[in-house]
């Protein structure tokens with residue numbers, strides 16, 4: 001059985017090495033070694049089934065299916081497997097994920113075994129030693145290494161020390177000037193999308209959101225500061241150089257809204273750089289309201305403290321002092337787009353025809369409204385954004401980039417599809433998926449068939465929208 005487990009795990013690792021692009025997070029349970037049932041644990045759960053009985057081949061097929069299914073969603077996260085053998089009581093947790101340079105796959109894992117199973121453990125070590133000696137090539141080597149059989153591994157000390165200092169971020173290039181930075185294993189499973197636009201003429205990097213501050217439970221992650229990452233870690237898509245090597249460029253930071261998963265890395269930039277936010281509702285982001293509106297209070301974490309520069313609707317972002325003739329425009333405009341929160345904003349990069357929408361919408365993860373959200377306002381914002389994109393000469397070419405999950409989508413199509421889903425929710429065409437009490441109020445969840453869009457919000461917001469829209 002142990003050998004079977006090893007074979008399955010190693011086969012999964014081999015499957016991963018076959019040139020995949022993205023790794024969402026899953027937990028897969030192998031019951032009795034023969035039935036594979038799984039639950040998907042990204043930000044929210046789902047389920048899937050696999051051919052049964054499970055063989056090495058069907059396990060790999062299921063794994064590859066999951067990878068392929070999510071290949072297009074631009075996420076670079078880990079797979080988590082829980083392998084549980086009911087006969088022996090053996091549990092094995094594995095984590096499979098990519099290296100930060102996105103070239104190679106990296107594999108880590110841990111094992112938890114009942115003390116009574118010591119004999120099984122010893123046997124497993126012997127078997128796996130044998131097995132890995134027969135298959136000495138990476139990435140299996142790293143898997144075995146991290147499972148605790150370090151002595152059997154040919155991985156060098158240098159590589160091991162690197163493994164414990166992985167950055168909390170990965171980066172890939174989206175356009176000539178713009179990079180997508182993903183926080184790939186944060187403690188809250190938010191996996192925020194952070195965008196960095198390099199404007200050489202202004203010697204400036206525009207940073208859109210600053211993520212979760214590198215907070216993680218992953219002990220392989222050692223570098224958690226977004227700013228340090230940008231300044232010191234080489235990016236394959238940037239010729240192997242850090243995005244801001246040697247701090248040559250200054251920063252302008254924009255927060256799409258004040259939720260914790262978009263602001264926890266802001267303090268490191270605020271010491272010498274402006275942090276722009278929506279001026280639509282100044283009190284919403286005031287220092288006295290930030291702890292609750294950022295949700296830091298609810299999570300029991302310290303609210304970051306930094307000074308905001310509130311910008312009006314249609315504000316043209318510049319590098320340098322706004323009122324100085326030496327300021328340089330970055331070619332990006334801020335748009336007030338309240339709905340998700342009162343301070344939600346979008347950015348429009350006319351040169352690259354890119355729209356950034358924060359948490360107003362995204363695909364495959366639930367669109368979440370907090371108590372301060374407003375669905376009626378959200379519809380107005382969506383109508384405005386749709387007509388804004390339509391007013392562009394090449395509307396069909398405009399790309400949309402969201403705060404999670406979606407990047408480089410077709411803006412018009414994604415905006416219209418998200419609006420259509422929400423209309424179906426409000427008009428009762430989508431069945432209620434779940435209703436539960438949350439922090440003293442009722443939350444409701446709706447899911448579109450096929451899973452592209454879903455919604456979680458206070459029930460009150462749906463009822464208010466039905467009243468306002470006379471449904």
Ligand SMILES: [Zn+2]
Pocket residue numbers: 257259340359
């Ligand atoms: Zn949010």
